[in-house]
Amino acid sequence: MTFAEIKAIAKERGIKVGGVKKIDLVRSLQAQEGNEPCFATGRAAECGQLHCLWIKSCE
Template identity: 55%
Template sequence: MKMQEIKDIAKERGVKAGTMKKVDLVKAIQRAEGNTDCFAEGKADSCGQDQCLWREDCD
């Protein structure tokens, strides 16, 4: 997902993107949604979140 798309999602969720890097911004969105902030932590194969919005970009 492109950074502008992530910033748009952040805005919709009330998260201020500022100058955050992609990983930090996605994690902030995850926290705002009440989810575990696990993006890019190497858990994609074992997290069990197959419907996660960030799944495609996750490591």
């Protein structure tokens, strides 16, 4: 997913996107979805959040 697509999702959900880094924006979206905000923390293989929208692009 591109950063522009992530920004669009965030805007739709009422999250401010100006001056926010991709990682922080995805983590905000994860928290809003009820998931642990762990994007790009190196725990993708062990997080257990298989329903997370961001799991495929997580590191």
